[in-house]
Amino acid sequence: MGKLFRGIDDMMRGRLGNHVGRYLRGENVIAMRPVPSSKPATLLQELQRAKFGFLTQWLAPLSGFIDQGFKGYDAKMSARNACLSYNSKLGILSGSAPDFVVDYSKIVLSRGVLTGPNLPTVATGAGISVLFEWEAPLGSSNARATDKMSFVVYDPLNGEYAMLLNVVPRSALSYEMLLPAAFSGNMVRCWVTVVSENGKLVSDSLHLGPVPVG
Secondary structure, eight states, rough: OOSSSSTHHHHHOEEEEEEEEEEETTEEEEEEEOOOOOOOOHHHHHHHHHHHHHHHHHHGHHHHHHHHTTTTTTTSSSSHHHHHHHTTTTTEEEEEEOOOOOOOGOOOOOOOSSOOOOEEEEEOOOSSEEEEEEESSSOSSSSSSOEEEEEEETTTTTTTTEEEEOOOOOOOOEEEEEEEEEGTTOOEEEEEEEEOOTSSSOOOOEEEEEEEEO
């Protein structure tokens, strides 16, 4: 069912007969419904679809982090679509479906102009935790001590995530992040990013690891 919001000359959403209304790249577009192709997909097309599906599924649990990290990247796209589009071009996946090899170091969860953490590291913490450390920024025009740090930890072995948003100020210079019991003894991948105190600016995310969890 299609919906007309303010008359026939204004925007339409949804399906009306053989027409579909949608908002695309900042414009209201009404187009004919696409005719399904009778041609079978090529092996390359199937591989690309499998990669896209894998990335979509992998990024889905991180929606809160991504909504913050990509919200200003492309005004014509949602933060999640912008993140998916950006990462799909980075060559993160190799091999064949469903057993893709993932290059976690290439995954980007935040893109922005704020100065990122200076020389960040991650190490095994006490108990079931990891210890993030970073240094104060040098000669930066937009870094502030009150900027907030956000962290993601992913355990590839069990497919679980731990995520904290805006948990400590940049000036803290370290943070020990407690992890679920299921992470114990496993190698994890980590990402760190910085958000301005007013939430308007973000830094590029940085990948750290792998690092063992105690």
